[in-house]
Amino acid sequence: MEKSEKQHTFYVLECKDGSYYAGYTNDLVKRVKVHNEGKGAKYTRAKRPVICIYSELYKTKQEAMQAEYAFKQLTRIQKINYMGANK
Template sequence: MLKCADGHYYVGHSDNLDVRVAAHQSGAIGGYTHSRRPVELVWSETFGTREEALAAERQIKGWSRAKKQALIAGDWDLISVLARSRSRG
């Protein structure tokens, strides 16, 4: 997960994290982060397969800002609380 200069978060997956972050940082990748540079890597995780990484990306993209910030902080208790409060709607 990247934190953009405007404070927004970008979630993606990659087979080579260093190369991908550098591409976002340099502007070589158009799209969401291009006009929001510089970016900062704030969270990453290694997954066993590309499919698992893509599933995690899709899940996290749907999370609230607060839940993403809890993930960055490693606060699993807060993630759980936020998940329960959202499901109660």
């Protein structure tokens, strides 16, 4: 994949305590690794290890970030339903 062909990914991590963390990245494998090294989001630092339980690809960064924002507005039950319905 060329540099200009970035994959814009909305992703959901499950933390050690069972909570969810949603984010955006253009390199999912690297981003999950960074979270598990304690260098990612402040939220995930004390909740490691994390595992990626869901992701969606988008054509643009804006679309992926809009999906992340919309997901964060949902209740936990709605988040679980969303991930189950979109597998």
